[in-house]
Amino acid sequence: MRGDRRQIQTAVLGSADSEEPLLLPLEAIELDAFRRRHQRDTFWCGLLLGGCGAQLTTKLYTDRVCHFAHYPGPDGHPHLCGRSARGVASADHLYVKAAADAWLRDRDTQAGFDFVQPDGVPIGSIVDIQLPHKKLRVHLDREVEPDWDAEHEPVLGVSVPVDSDTLIRRWYVHRIRLDSEGTARRVRIGTEAFARPTEWFALNECEITDRGLSTPAVERIVQARSASPSTRWTPGQKQEESAQDVQAHELMRRVLYARRTESTDLAEEVCREITELSGVSPQLQRQLDAAWRNALAWMKKETEARRELFAHLNQAVAGQKTRSIKTLLTEIKTATRDGRSEEEEHTLREAAASLAALEAAKLACLDTLLEDISRLPANEDPWRLRSEAEQLFHAATEVGKIGRHRRAQLNLWRTRLRYLPSKPRPAPPSRPQERVPLHQQVGRAYWTTRPCPLCGADRGQQCVFDGGPRVGRVREVPHADRLQPVVDELQEHQKKQGTVRTVWRAYDVPCPHCGQEAGAWCLTPGEPHSTRSKEARRLNEQQEPRL
Template sequence: MGVDNRQIQTAVLEDPESDDPVVCPTDADELDEFREEFSGTTFWCGVLLGGCGGQLLTRRGNVRVSHFAHFPDPDGLLPECGRRSRDVASADHLYVRTATQAWLRGQGHTPRYRYIDQDDAPVGSLVEIELDGHTLLLHMDPTTPPDGDATEAGDIILGPGVHIDHHTLVRRGYVNRVKFVSSGNQRVMMLGTELPHVGTDWDFELAECTVDEQGRLITPVVTCFEAARAARGQAPVPQPRSKKAEGPVQIGALTRLINNAVQKKETAAVRQLRDTAQLQVPRCEGQALEHLQRAIDHANDWIHQQNRVRRRFFAELDEAVRHGHIFNVSSLTPQVRKLFLRDVAATPQEAGILQAADTLLEEARRHAAQKRRAADERRAAAAREREECHAAAAERREAEAQERHAQLVTQAQGRKARNRARGQVQSITGRLRREELSTEQQKQLVEELVLAAKEAGDHLSAAEQHKVNEWVERIAAPAEEPDTPKSTSPAAQPQPATLTDPAELPAHLVPAAAAVRGALKKAARERTTTSWNRLEHQLGSALPSLSSNERVQVLVEADRSTAGDEPLLSSLLAAGDPHFAYQYYRHVLNALGLDAPDDDEDLRDVVEADTEQVFTDWRSR
């Protein structure tokens, strides 16, 4: 899904062809109220706004302001749309219908609205209102200047930024203008009239204006202008100031003060100066009275206008307070207070409305703070719960790891115990086979053999178990008759002397056997296996080149001093060189009176068990 970087503030309701506009609040909290107010209503990027006609959603702003955004299409692409960061004024041409339709119908007109779309002007630049054969033409876009010739058939109304040529303004005498101001999620129309050399008098409400039989918009300023022109019987062009008669100096200064106060919008000063001027009326006459009265009338018009604005603000504020519209109250309250900076203080009724507004805003702020605190507490509780869950999970994992470690340690200890027991089986069977023992000694060794075999369990090879069983059966056999010739015990049976007696070893093999034993001891302490080639490389001249028979003789001599209950050091050679195990190790075992399994797999098991036992025995030597 693509990221929509557009900040669209205006939309239309219910349909892409709609001319019913709405403004999205920029504040995140105000957006919540907006969503509640328009729940169930769809928003569209209206074609009359210059949009693509796609559906919009409201997007809550965190870094940016809240705004409308396009729904992504099924392919995850943003819709093609020409609206890029357009402000709320982009929909003002649609608010023309919203603002004027009921007003015109109340005067007996049947208005028809047309939003003129020209190639060289954006949509909404021109809004045409047809009124029973007459036309009101509103120029809304400052980039599209009005065409004086094309507007002769109807009245022209200009937006606040639309320029009119000074000569055209002088020829016409005045021009009416329109602007929109935001009020909540709507835009309110305000009317004004611009006079040559004077400027624009703004903020007339529609209720103060009418459309006459010629289809012209008549504001209070236009009414005064037409009345003055009719009274003087003059053309619309105003007279130069140099031709106007001035009153006495005091009266002239007072009139200038009144006009300056009105121009600076100092309403309180205008009221005071107007009251002062009214006190001077009885002592004036002629042109002085005329100038003074004109200034008083000007002041009264300004004061009446400010009173009207003030009443409207307070009426809207009072209604917003009564209906609990927090957004409208928060928007109107600063504007109302701003009036008092240049006007008289609030009346008791106005003060009551302001007090109610302040109370409502304070309650709203307190409620919002409570909601924030509650949300913070929920988030903190959720964080604590997550931390507790994580801690419990970590404890579980630690306990499981400790249990697995204990199991592994137990298994390793069991393997080591069974390996030691297997070594004891091999040692005991060797003693039973080599040594001449009495019957009682044999029984005692067989009992130890049975216990060791039971502890070794499945670590015993089939051949080793068979040997154990043979010795158990021999000990359990009945005693022989006295006259029966005594048979030779297995241990006393002569073994074939296949090797040269160590005493008969050549002199050069004795130091070689000592060197080999030393090298095997070093390997046992380092818990590593070795090979004959490695020994030759390691010992150098201390281990000359030997025949196969000489190698066996050297190893037998090297292990001659190994205790009967300990495995042979030469098992490290058998473990490090499987070929050596099968070729020579059996001869070494037989020469030392130890059992050598015929099966290669069984021999490999014996070598592994002996090697592990050698590492254990020599670890601390």
């Protein structure tokens, strides 16, 4: 089984079989306070989360979201875990049980809870709540289709669909959602009815009645459906409506349709027609006025939300946040599908152009890093190889589509990185001394005596990073291409003086096994061939000078 590299946002406290869920803060500043608050607690990949039961630790990052992580295995390799749900909502079933249990205890009501898995669905999809005279089945996702004719009452998550016929037949259905508040998730209950928006309530505003779960909206719906109409049709009496009343009914129907289709343009047109309509019966005029006020309030809310989306988009463009720009562009195009103003179209075009420029720059940075790391010799210092490769992988995560050729190069370096030591290990006394880095072979006064061919630094100027997230910042040591000519001159001088004695490494000699030239990798994913290493040792024993 391959390791799952998705970020883990939820865990349980205390032990692997704990039912106490915990949500990790995403920001580094919040994680510091979280660690202080839980410095004596342990975090686990809980069995009730579908996890492996192993202990977790917290990972703090400033350039991406913080998350839980498994401790590495005894061999130093990443821990393998088959947990399928790892996001913010992966512990919602535990939050639902905890909230429902506390709510029912406040009402002196005992209940049983079960995380059933019909037909082998993942744990957490369904929570069964057995009340004394009623059973609730909470569907948190779409894995199991609700059964409206069973003995239990379904409560649907926000992503679970319900058809209009069911809403008409049952009068209403209940929904559930969980909102993140700090390191917890708060439960809210909603009531949805036909041609009515879902109304949401805190759990302490709900009650358990003979009908089952009840909210303030249920009371209003039942009262409205049960009340006798003010007028009834009787045989022999012809009920006629004026043309204005017929038009009023049509306008109210169009208001409802505009809200269902989220069309503010249609709603604005209908509101204008309502203000121009006169001669409607008094009772119908009151209903028409209420529909007009509700439509205006809805349009105002939609306009503010639309303006806020564009404000967030401008902030993301100013901050050069590629992922935020991409997400907001998709949301805005969906929210404004019924039409956009010229100013809004201009904003979208500017954001799309900025996104394309940012992605092109990041792709160019990735190409530069790939070129730099490919120019490193095979016998380069392993710690530098690991550092350069990790910088390369981080740059790749910032690019959307990298192409097949670049992906193949990244996969090759991931394979090579597995065979590099993860921790510094001192060489045994019998082995030859490791190669000294270039910047340690030259005095600091000679570092800037030549221009740098990579970053363009002039004589007397320090080298700078020419790619990656630290582009433009001063490097601690110069580029190798700048130091190598200085080292070559120094070694040539030492040879003339007869004071040089160098050490042969495996990649300094051609490979007798696969025929690779000196400085080139062997045709293996890991260590060089043993015959190549033996040849290097032979030259060291004979103290052969390197040319």
